Every structure is written in C-alpha cells, then in structure tokens.
Amino acid sequence: MSLGRYLLRRLAWSVVTLFGVIVTVFVVTRVLPGDPVLVKAGAYATPEIREAISKQLGLDKPFLVQLITYVGDVLRGDLGESIRSGHPVREDLSNRLPATIELALAALFFAGTSGIPLGIWAAVRRGSWIDGVVHQVAIVGAATPLFWFGLVLIYLFYHLWHIAPAPVGRLATELQPPRDLTGLYTVDALVTGNWTVLRDALAHLALPTFALGFVVMSPFIKMSRSAMLNVLESDYVLAARSLGLSDREIVRQDALKNALVSLLTVTGIVLGYLLAGNVLVETIFSWPGIGYYAWNAITGSDYDAINGFVLVVAIIYVVLNVVIDVAYTLIDPRIRLG
Amino acid sequence: MAATAGDVNRPISPGSLPAPTYEPIVPGERSTPGRLGWWRRVRRTRASAIVGFCALGLILFLAVAGPWISRYDPIKPDPFNITASPSGAHWMGTDQYGRDVFARVVDAARLDLMVAVAITAIALTIGAVVGGLTGYFGGIVDDVVMRVVDILLSFPAFVLAIGITAMLGNETKFVVIAVAIAYTPYFVRLVRSEMLSLREAEYAAAAKCVGNRRLRILGYHLLPNALPPALVQATLTLGWGILDTAGLSFLGVGIRPPTAEWGVLVSDGTQYINSGQWWISVFPGIAILIAVLGFNLVGEWVRDAVARR
Numbered sequence: 114m115s116l117g118r119y120l121l122r123r124l125a126w127s128v129v130t131l132f133g134v135i136v137t138v139f140v141v142t143r144v145l146p147g148d149p150v151l152v153k154a155g156a157y158a159t160p161e162i163r164e165a166i167s168k169q170l171g172l173d174k175p176f177l178v179q180l181i182t183y184v185g186d187v188l189r190g191d192l193g194e195s196i197r198s199g200h201p202v203r204e205d206l207s208n209r210l211p212a213t214i215e216l217a218l219a220a221l222f223f224a225g226t227s228g229i230p231l232g233i234w235a236a237v238r239r240g241s242w243i244d245g246v247v248h249q250v251a252i253v254g255a256a257t258p259l260f261w262f263g264l265v266l267i268y269l270f271y272h273l274w275h276i277a278p279a280p281v282g283r284l285a286t287e288l289q290p291p292r293d294l295t296g297l298y299t300v301d302a303l304v305t306g307n308w309t310v311l312r313d314a315l316a317h318l319a320l321p322t323f324a325l326g327f328v329v330m331s332p333f334i335k336m337s338r339s340a341m342l343n344v345l346e347s348d349y350v351l352a353a354r355s356l357g358l359s360d361r362e363i364v365r366q367d368a369l370k371n372a373l374v375s376l377l378t379v380t381g382i383v384l385g386y387l388l389a390g391n392v393l394v395e396t397i398f399s400w401p402g403i404g405y406y407a408w409n410a411i412t413g414s415d416y417d418a419i420n421g422f423v424l425v426v427a428i429i430y431v432v433l434n435v436v437i438d439v440a441y442t443l444i445d446p447r448i449r450l451g
Numbered sequence: 452m453a454a455t456a457g458d459v460n461r462p463i464s465p466g467s468l469p470a471p472t473y474e475p476i477v478p479g480e481r482s483t484p485g486r487l488g489w490w491r492r493v494r495r496t497r498a499s500a501i502v503g504f505c506a507l508g509l510i511l512f513l514a515v516a517g518p519w520i521s522r523y524d525p526i527k528p529d530p531f532n533i534t535a536s537p538s539g540a541h542w543m544g545t546d547q548y549g550r551d552v553f554a555r556v557v558d559a560a561r562l563d564l565m566v567a568v569a570i571t572a573i574a575l576t577i578g579a580v581v582g583g584l585t586g587y588f589g590g591i592v593d594d595v596v597m598r599v600v601d602i603l604l605s606f607p608a609f610v611l612a613i614g615i616t617a618m619l620g621n622e623t624k625f626v627v628i629a630v631a632i633a634y635t636p637y638f639v640r641l642v643r644s645e646m647l648s649l650r651e652a653e654y655a656a657a658a659k660c661v662g663n664r665r666l667r668i669l670g671y672h673l674l675p676n677a678l679p680p681a682l683v684q685a686t687l688t689l690g691w692g693i694l695d696t697a698g699l700s701f702l703g704v705g706i707r708p709p710t711a712e713w714g715v716l717v718s719d720g721t722q723y724i725n726s727g728q729w730w731i732s733v734f735p736g737i738a739i740l741i742a743v744l745g746f747n748l749v750g751e752w753v754r755d756a757v758a759r760r
Contacts (some may be wrong), residue, residue: 133602141614181682251750252499256743258694260701261717261736268729389609393698397721411617411703414704434605 115419119442132184134427140181142420187424189240193417197409202421206403211296213402216325217387218297218393219318223326224231224383228333228377233364236332236341247334255331259390263324263397269394270320278316281399285313329386335378340372346369374445381437468677497755504749508697510742514560523551525558525711534728546719548709552730556738558711563742566627566706567692569616573631576683583677585639586646587669587754597643601652608633611694616704626705630695634688645677679757686753697739736740 158166171179185190192202235247270277281297284290291301293311299318302311341364344350353363395404403422410418455677513520523541529549537544543552553663585593603611608630615629649655652672658668698712699705708719713735720731 123754128599130602130605133598134605137602137606138614139609143620189648227592248499252747253740253744256690256694256740256747258714258717258736258739258743260698260714261739264717264721264724264732265736266730268724268733272727303515385607389607392610392613392702396702407613408702411613416617419614419617423606423610430607431605 116442123435123438127431130431131428134431135187135424136180136185138420138424139180169301192424195418196415197413200378202418205406205418206425209401209403209406212400213391213395213404215297215299216318216321216400216402217391217430219322220325220329220387221383223322224330224333228330231339232334232337233341236338236345237360237364239342251331251334254327257328258373259324259328260393260397262328263321263394266320266324277320280320280397282401283314284310321394321400325387325390325394326388329383332382336375337372340375344371357402374441376442377437378438381434384433387431388430419432460561497752499748500752501751503745506741506745508747510560510564510745513557514564517557517561518734521551521554521557523554525550525554526709534723537730543734546731547723552734554591555711556735559713559716559735560738562711563696563713565695567622567689567699569627570631570634570692571685573627574634574688575637575681577635578681579642579674579678582639583646583669583674584644586643586649586674596639600639603636609698612699613702613704616699621704621707623706626696630692637684641681641684642677645680646673649673649677683750683757684752686746686750690743693739693742713721
C-alpha cells in the first residue's frame with residue numbers, strides 16, 4: 114500500500130471515530146437515565162418551565178431528529194452556552210486552551226526528558242541498583258494520586274519553604290500578560306524579550322509541571338527501558354560491538370533511533386493521561402485552562418460546559434493519535450507495508 | 452488511564468513488548484520436602500511483589516478491622532476538636548469538623564476497596580462475555596462491537612467518567628457504572644484478541660471433532676485460557692479504579708461528602724493546606740498511594756506469573 118493511500122484510509126477512519134465520539138457524548142448526555150430537564154431547570158421548577166425547557170432542548174422531537182440536530186450543532190461549532198460565564202462554550206474553551214496546552218507541553222517535555230534517559234540508564238545498567246531505583250520511581254509515580262501530589266507540593270514549596278509563588282493562575286496579579294502571539298505565556302514572553310514576565314510565568318509553571326510530569330513519567334521510563342533492552346540484545350548491536358564501537362556510541366547512534374517507534378507509542382498513551390490529569394492539576398493550581406473551566410462547570414452544574422469539555426478533549430485526543438500514527442509511518446517503513 | 456491506551460489500529464512494533472522472563476526450572480526443587488518449603492518459595496518471589504502484598508494486606512486489614520482499631524466516629528462532627536494536629540489521641544489529627552482523620556481514612560478503605568472491586572468485576576465480566584463471543588464468532592457483530600470499542604477508547608478514560616457521572620449524579624453506584632464503562636473496552640479488546648488466536652488452536656478443533664457444541668467449546672474450553680491476561684489487567688484496574696474514583700470525588704462528580712472516601716478526604720483538606728493543616732489531606736492521599744502501589748506491584752507479579760505459564 115502506498116503511503117498516500119495509507120494516510121487517506123487512516124484519516125477516513127478518524128473521521129468515523131470523531132463522528133462516533135460526538136454520538137457517544139450525545140448518548141451520554143441525553144439518553145442515559147439522567148434527566149436533562151431536571152438538570153437544567155433544577156428540582157423546584159414548575160411544570161410549565163420544565164415543558165418550555167424540554168421544548169428548547171428539542172426533547173419533544175424524535176430521537177433521530179435530536180441526534181442529527183446535535184451533530185449539526187457540533188459540526189457548526191455550536192457547543193451551547195455556559196450558564197456561568199454567559200458566553201458560548203466554544204469561545205470559553207478556545208480562550209482557555211492555550212493555558213492547557215502550555216502546561217501539557219511543559220509536563221510532556223519534563224516527563225520525556227527525565228523519563229527517557231532514566232529508562233535508558235536503567236537498561237544499560239540492567240540488574241544494578243540503578244535499575245532498581247529507577248523501577249521504584251516508575252512504580253511510585255504511576256501509583257501517585259495526582260491531586261494529592263499537587264497539594265503536597267504546594268504545602269512544601271509554597272507554604273513551608275516559600276520557594277514557589279502562590280499557586281493561583283499563570284502570572285502574579287500585578288503583572289500584565291505578554292503580547293498575545295501563541296497564547297503560551299512563556300513563549301510569548303521569550304519572543305518579546307519580556308524577562309520579568311518570563312521569570313514569573315516559569316515560576317508559576319514549575320510546580321504544576323512537576324506534579325503532572327512526575328505522574329506521567331512512568332510509561333516513559335518503562336517503555337524506554339524495555340525498548341532499549343530489546344535493542345541492546347539484538348544482532349545488529351552485537352555486530353556494532355564486534356566492530357569496536359563503544360556503548361555510548363551504540364546507544365546514541367543505533368539503539369536510540371530504533372527505540373523511537375515505541376517511544377511514539379508511549380507519547381500516545383501519555384497524551385491520554387495528560388488530558389485527564391490536566392483537570393486535576395489545573396483545579397489545584399487554579400490554572401486557567403480548560404480543565405479548571407471543567408471543574409468550575411462541575412461545581413456550578415454548568416452542563417453544556419461539561420459536555421463541551423468532554424467533547425473537545427476527545428476530539429483533541431483523536432486528532433493527536435492520528436498525528437502520531439502518521440509520524441509512525443514516516444519513521445518506520447515496515448508499518449506502511451503491513 | 453490504562454497502560455494499554457492508544458489506538459487499536461496501531462500496529463504493535465516488535466520493540467514495544469517486554470520479553471517475558473522465564474525462571475529456570477531446577478530439577479527436583481519443587482519436590483523439596485521440609486517445613487521451610489513455603490519460605491523458600493517466598494524468597495524466590497520478587498521483593499517488589501512481597502511489598503505489594505504487604506501493602507494490600509495493610510489496606511485490607513484496615514478495611515476489615517477498622518471499627519475495632521479506631522474508637523472515633525468517622526462521620527459525627529466534634530466541634531471542640533477542630534483541626535487538631537496529629538497526637539496520641541488522634542493519630543492523624545482531626546479535620547475542620549473535628550472528625551478523626553484516622554477513623555475516616557480507615558472507614559474509607561472499605562468503601563474504596565468495594566468500589567474498585569465492583570468496577571473491576573463489571574468491566575471484567577462484560578469484557579469476558581462480549582470479547583469472548585465476538586472473538587469466537589466474528590462476523591458483523593464483531594465489526595460493530597470493535598468500532599464501538601474503538602470509539603470509547605478515543606476518550607481518555609477519566610474524562611469519559613467525568614462526563615458520565617456529571618450527567619448521572621453523585622451517587623456511589625453511578626461512579627461505579629461510569630468508571631466501569633470507561634474501562635470495559637480494554638477488557639473486551641483483550642479477551643477478544645486472545646480468543647482470536649485460541650479458536651485456531653488444535654485442542655479447539657479436537658473438542659469440536661468429538662462433538663462439543665460451539666458455546667461449550669467457547670465457555671468451557673477456550674475462555675479459561677483467554678482469561679489470564681485479563682486477570683493481569685483486572686489487578687491493575689483495581690488500582691486505577693481507586694485513583695479514578697478518588698479523582699472524581701475530588702472534583703465533585705464522585706462520591707459526596709460527608710461520606711468517608713479517600714478522594715473526598717483529600718478534597719476536605721485542600722482549603723487548609725495553605726494555612727498549614729497538612730494532615731487532613733496528606734494521610735488519605737498516602738492511603739491511596741499505598742493501595743494503588745499494592746495493586747500495581749501485585750499486578751506486575753501476576754503478569755510475570757502469566758508470562759511464565
């Protein structure tokens with residue numbers, strides 16, 4: 114199969130999946146035993162109000178009509194209106210997305226740059242105490258409740274040691290955000306050369322990044338260790354060794370490139386963790402991204418906003434997985450042929 | 452947040468699967484007589500597995516013996532003992548309503564374990580039945596089910612659970628349903644793929660030749676052999692179930708206060724972290740950590756045991 118046809122088929126499937134995701138969210142919100150009218154009107158609404166809301170939601174129409182209307186709304190970008198902010202949910206989410214992206218990228222970067230070397234180190238020193246300690250880090254990281262870990266970090270670094278800034282938002286209140294280029298404060302401040310803002314943004318970013326990064330680090334450690342072990346035991350590494358290459362050279366030149374495929378797999382897994390973990394971390398650090406928005410929506414019974422959040426996260430996840438799959442085919446020619 | 456997350460269509464590269472480890476079988480060792488045989492077996496077990504079993508044993512002990520260890524009521528407020536720091540009287544201090552944190556942590560152990568077991572049991576059962584049937588019979592039903600599984604797997608499990616509980620409401624049974632729905636697809640996919648290879652096995656053909664009905668072959672001959680990998684997944688799901696349940700409660704879409712649940716307990720203390728009353732949140736979190744750590748370590752042990760089979 115040619116690369117073009119493979120990609121086309123992959124994209125077609127992802128469109129089907131996206132459609133399925135929209136239908137799933139519809140089913141979850143409209144068909145499950147919960148009563149959307151009760152939810153929207155509150156328990157003390159009069160029958161007239163309930164009927165009006167039921168009509169407004171289109172619940173008096175047949176199921177298929179409701180489904181088609183809903184899918185149409187979503188495709189036009191209409192995710193409903195937030196009760197709390199009074200704005201369209203789509204607008205709210207897109208305003209808050211850069212904050213989430215900044216945190217997720219930072220955590221991914223942290224987890225990757227610390228997890229991958231740790232895993233490789235453990236593989237190279239297989240069976241030693243280093244291997245053991247790295248294994249413990251991975252195991253404990255995977256078992257740590259993220260929301261609790263964030264609180265512990267706040268207690269230690271903010272309350273006790275006064276190293277970190279107050280765990281509220283992305284910048285100190287007296288600072289103006291940098292000129293809006295990408296929406297990522299650190300990048301924007303760096304580009305515009307705004308050093309005070311850059312320092313403050315990094316300080317605010319540090320703890321949430323560490324909390325999220327530590328928890329998602331474990332797949333990186335495990336995967337890079339086992340991938341590296343496989344590669345180190347392979348024939349071509351044996352051949353490279355017999356040619357007199359040093360371990361360091363082998364790891365850097367041959368092994369790393371071959372381990373890259375499985376690292377892509379991990380990145381796909383970790384993205385799921387990141388998108389889920391974001392809600393918890395953003396809530397604890399009052400980080401103004403879509404996760405914090407979702408938490409506010411939950412506490413305020415803002416149902417359109419919650420649905421919008423679930424839908425947007427799922428769409429992001431599907432799209433990123435397509436990107437990863439495409440990256441696969443570019444790295445590993447075997448997959449295209451399979 | 453399962454470790455098997457990702458796209459189903461994605462081919463598994465040879466480098467991504469850790470090679471199963473085999474323990475050398477020493478002749479005569481298994482039949483070694485003597486009273487210390489069990490101890491030798493314990494010593495051969497990996498240290499991490501022992502730690503895992505101890506962690507689970509501790510949590511299980513707290514869950515069962517809780518009411519006899521703590522003399523305080525986990526729900527009733529005590530206005531004269533608000534936010535007392537840990538002491539001999541209150542081992543883990545008291546919270547903002549004067550409730551003993553230790554009593555609440557212990558009380559929550561039972562609920563969290565039960566919720567995790569319920570979640571896993573539902574996901575495993577549905578996974579075994581649906582995965583077994585679709586894997587064995589194939590056909591159009593199989594295609595449809597696998598598409599549904601794919602779609603459910605395109606949600607991060609925890610986010611899907613948030614969406615479902617937000618709609619169903621804050622009740623324990625809804626939390627169980629929501630998290631179980633989020634994890635069921637993993638089991639369906641796992642059992643199905645096992646079944647796909649097992650149905651081609653020679654003993655399946657032999658069972659058919661001697662006149663067994665297909666459902667009997669499926670349920671009696673094949674399913675028991677398809678289950679071990681699902682049991683590994685189940686052990687891990689017990690841990691993730693606790694993490695997700697606690698996370699949902701922490702966000703306010705899970706189990707509601709004043710019920711003692713670990714996520715609720717951590718959430719209770721968030722307001723007090725910045726004024727220095729760390730114990731309200733920290734101890735329940737450690738309980739979660741120990742329980743999940745236990746399930747993960749035991750899960751690894753089960754996985755190695757299955758790989759050695």
